[in-house]
Amino acid sequence: MTSAPxxxxxxxxxxxxxxxxRQDIERHNFHYYVQDDPLISDQDYDRxxxxxxxxxxxxxxxxxxxxxxxxxxxxxxxxxxxxxxAVPMLSLDNAxxxxxxxxxxxxxxxxxxxxxxMEYACEPKLDGLAVSLLYSNGVLQRxxxxxxxxxxxxxxxxxxxxxxxPLRLRGQQVPPELEVRGExxxxxxxxxxxxRSLAAAGEKTFVNPRNAAAGSLRQKNPRITASRPLQLxxxxxxxxxxxxxxxxxxxxxxxxxxxxLKGWGLRINEDVELVQGIDACLDYYQQLHQRRDQLPYExxxxxYKVNDLAQQQRLGAVSRAPRWAIARKLxxxxxxxxxxxxxxxxxxxxxxxxxxxLEPAFVGGVTVSNATLHNMDEIRRLDxxxxxxxxxxxxxxxIPQVVKILAExxxxxxxAVIAPRECxxxxxxxxxxxxxxxxxxxxxxxxxxQRREANRHYASRKALDIEGLGDKVVQLLVDQGLVKTIAGxxxxxxxxxxxxxxxxxxxxxxxxxxxxxxxxPVLHRFIYALGIREVGEATAKALASHFGxxxxxxxxxxxxxxxxxxxxxxxxxxxxxxxxxxxxxxxIHGLAQAGVxxxxxQRSARAESPLNGKKVVLTGTLSAMxxxxxxxxxxxxxxxxxxxVSAKTDYLVAGEAAGSxxxxxxxxQVEILDESAFLHLLSQRxxxxx
Numbered sequence: 001m002t003s004a005p006x007x008x009x010x011x012x013x014x015x016x017x018x019x020x021x022r023q024d025i026e027r028h029n030f031h032y033y034v035q036d037d038p039l040i041s042d043q044d045y046d047r048x049x050x051x052x053x054x055x056x057x058x059x060x061x062x063x064x065x066x067x068x069x070x071x072x073x074x075x076x077x078x079x080x081x082x083x084x085x086a087v088p089m090l091s092l093d094n095a096x097x098x099x100x101x102x103x104x105x106x107x108x109x110x111x112x113x114x115x116x117x118m119e120y121a122c123e124p125k126l127d128g129l130a131v132s133l134l135y136s137n138g139v140l141q142r143x144x145x146x147x148x149x150x151x152x153x154x155x156x157x158x159x160x161x162x163x164x165x166p167l168r169l170r171g172q173q174v175p176p177e178l179e180v181r182g183e184x185x186x187x188x189x190x191x192x193x194x195x196r197s198l199a200a201a202g203e204k205t206f207v208n209p210r211n212a213a214a215g216s217l218r219q220k221n222p223r224i225t226a227s228r229p230l231q232l233x234x235x236x237x238x239x240x241x242x243x244x245x246x247x248x249x250x251x252x253x254x255x256x257x258x259x260x261l262k263g264w265g266l267r268i269n270e271d272v273e274l275v276q277g278i279d280a281c282l283d284y285y286q287q288l289h290q291r292r293d294q295l296p297y298e299x300x301x302x303x304y305k306v307n308d309l310a311q312q313q314r315l316g317a318v319s320r321a322p323r324w325a326i327a328r329k330l331x332x333x334x335x336x337x338x339x340x341x342x343x344x345x346x347x348x349x350x351x352x353x354x355x356x357x358l359e360p361a362f363v364g365g366v367t368v369s370n371a372t373l374h375n376m377d378e379i380r381r382l383d384x385x386x387x388x389x390x391x392x393x394x395x396x397x398x399i400p401q402v403v404k405i406l407a408e409x410x411x412x413x414x415x416a417v418i419a420p421r422e423c424x425x426x427x428x429x430x431x432x433x434x435x436x437x438x439x440x441x442x443x444x445x446x447x448x449x450q451r452r453e454a455n456r457h458y459a460s461r462k463a464l465d466i467e468g469l470g471d472k473v474v475q476l477l478v479d480q481g482l483v484k485t486i487a488g489x490x491x492x493x494x495x496x497x498x499x500x501x502x503x504x505x506x507x508x509x510x511x512x513x514x515x516x517x518x519x520x521p522v523l524h525r526f527i528y529a530l531g532i533r534e535v536g537e538a539t540a541k542a543l544a545s546h547f548g549x550x551x552x553x554x555x556x557x558x559x560x561x562x563x564x565x566x567x568x569x570x571x572x573x574x575x576x577x578x579x580x581x582x583x584x585x586x587x588i589h590g591l592a593q594a595g596v597x598x599x600x601x602q603r604s605a606r607a608e609s610p611l612n613g614k615k616v617v618l619t620g621t622l623s624a625m626x627x628x629x630x631x632x633x634x635x636x637x638x639x640x641x642x643x644x645v646s647a648k649t650d651y652l653v654a655g656e657a658a659g660s661x662x663x664x665x666x667x668x669q670v671e672i673l674d675e676s677a678f679l680h681l682l683s684q685r686x687x688x689x690x
Contacts, residue, residue: 010059018062021052025068029163030170030265066139066168071161071226079220083144083154085132087179087238090149091320092303092327098282101304104326105278108306111315111323117277118306121254122284124271125301125327126233127210128185129217131159133234135178138169138264145217149320158217159184161226164233170265175239180266182234186213187296190229199381207391207403208334209298234258234266235303254307271295274307285328292330301329334393336406337361339386342373342417346425346449350440350533354379354417356390356402363394371400376419377437383407385414425449431577433570444531445486446583452478454531458486462537463529464518468511476500486529487590489515519595523550526598530588533574541635542566543575544601550588554579610681612638617645619662620655622675633682645670653678 025048032038032045040048053069056062063070095101108118130146143159144152159165162184169178186194191209198205206212216228237257255274262268271288275281285302292299306312306324315323341357354373361368371392373379382405384390389409394400419439421430428443441447445454452474459469469489477483482496492515497508521529524544528537535543546564547553553575561572578584616639618630625633630653631641645652645664652658652665652672665672673681 010061018055079157080153083152088149089146090322092325093321095326095328101328102278120275120281121305121307122273122275123303124269124299125303126183126185127298127300128183128213131184133180137176138174140167155217157222158225161222162230162232164231164267166265171263174264179238180234181236182232184213184230184232185297233269234261237261252309254305301327303327335361335363336391339388339390344420344424346441350450352439368400371402375437379417385416387411387414428581428583442577442581443583445587455486457531458529464521466518467514485587487587487594490594520597523598523601532578534571549600550598614639614650615642616651617649618653620658622655
């Protein structure tokens with residue numbers, strides 16, 4: 001047993017348990033951060049950490065510098081003080097073209113006196129913050145920024161909070177003194193999540209992942225750094241007295257040195273490759289350039305290093321850069337431009353999106369002149385004005401984003417951006433419910449910008465199910481100006497359809513006949529076909545059943561609409577706004593004039609139905625009706641048809657070849673109905689039965 005003066009002795013068994021917990025936690029850290037292969041759930045990991053915390057709280061003598069519980073501590077006295085580098089942290093020369101890279105390879109081979117191809121290690125150049133980690137006897141002693149290459153800043157307290165930084169190295173052959181160089185970065189997905197949370201809290205967001213990583217590492221409070229999703233990726237190391245180290249044989253190559261670092265518990269980049277010759281280096285560049293947008297992290301280039309460490313030493317360095325390495329830059333993904341105008345575009349679902357028209361700028365390998373602004377909330381957050389100088393970012397084959405305005409360059413005649421009150425395409429009122437960030441055109445089926453989607457939805461299987469009126473045909477009809485609204489479908493003629501691509505006389509005749517056959521839809525299908533926002537199949541059925549006629553539904557106020565089952569204030573507002581819009585009233589009137597006669601719905605007495613509120617699962621094949629017909633019959637009686645069997649399922653309707661759902665229902669003792677029993681249950685729609 002051991003103890004400090006005045007403290008109770010620490011039992012040997014407790015010491016052993018604490019050490020076992022520390023080793024277990026670090027083993028799981030290694031598999032999670034380095035191997036990307038977690039062995040346990042986050043909950044189980046938290047439980048292990050809590051056990052160690054409890055022991056250390058009971059016996060403070062157990063606390064060690066490298067304990068996993070000590071990642072987050074108070075503000076250290078050394079934070080941001082000078083941290084000299086024993087070995088300078090050099091910068092890299094840049095290559096901007098294939099020719100630049102070939103010149104680098106030629107110089108390397110000439111200096112070494114070699115004629116054959118060189119062996120290079122190719123690495124993604126992460127866009128983060130370079131750091132140096134000093135380990136003594138395997139325990140992290142200090143972390144520092146690059147600074148000017150000779151002297152950096154001590155950021156040990158903050159780096160200790162990063163989960164992928166081991167506080168104690170793994171393995172039996174860890175060198176007594178080891179300095180590791182790496183890049184602290186923030187993964188793309190984590191960056192987006194962080195910015196969303198900062199914006200929701202009304203705090204300033206970061207322009208890009210690199211700024212987010214740098215800003216997070218320079219927090220004065222390590223607890224804030226600990227809350228940020230940072231990662232470390234190591235790319236080099238210096239081992240003191242390496243000649244006497246058992247690992248010295250492996251240190252002859254940079255690539256093998258990276259393998260050593262991984263074995264000691266440090267994260268390296270799995271996209272590193274060893275290649276022969278300059279042509280292979282160029283191939284690696286092209287492959288990674290093509291994959292750039294799919295990578296989970298940001299890169300701004302590729303680093304090529306002579307793999308042989310002895311050759312590196314012979315090549316040496318000049319000024320602030322080594323002769324044995326070079327960075328091939330990728331096209332910039334951020335540039336500055338000027339906002340010439342802000343226009344508002346209407347999407348196929350009516351969403352109104354502001355788009356900045358920019359002075360043309362070359363970014364991400366292409367020239368761009370437009371950038372999305374998402375919505376008016378984003379414009380207000382940026383405080384963007386027409387005339388502003390802005391930073392734009394392009395990641396992937398998508399429209400660039402405005403990520404920051406340069407307020408100090410704002411001209412005196414800059415103009416504020418005003419949100420439209422009317423749709424810029426059709427003139428309908430713009431609707432933006434309280435609490436929502438997206439404004440939408442209320443024109444719906446009238447708005448030309450929404451024309452294709454409105455017609456496609458109207459003809460879809462769950463709406464009016466017009467055979468032959470698929471996406472391609474709808475697109476042709478809209479592009480050729482043959483259909484301006486859904487009412488126009490009923491005025492199409494065979495002669496108008498024949499000139500269309502792939503439209504023969506028979507297919508044209510069949511399409512006109514299918515459209516004609518849809519003139520008497522049941523009410524709930526017609527309501528669904530109108531494409532009212534937030535009104536799906538179930539809501540359309542509930543509205544039809546409650547009001548009985550379209551006229552009654554159109555005249556209903558929001559309070560009346562909210563009396564319908566599952567219709568809340570938001571859906572009620574959307575329904576009311578849709579029918580209040582004069583343009584939509586014109587379309588419905590046009591449909592009626594074209595001979596469309598929606599059938600009144602029978603207002604079922606759901607309360608008396610034995611199926612009202614019951615959860616039913618359908619499986620297998622029924623002989624008397626299709627699956628959709630069975631679903632409609634059940635929902636008409638108030639049942640809720642769900643897709644999977646659970647303990648909350650009331651009935652399983654089992655047709656032929658019922659399969660695994662029947663087996664699960666039997667295990668859960670859910671009542672199973674064959675087709676005969678199901679049809680009998682449906683016959684009790686008036687509550688009387690036989």
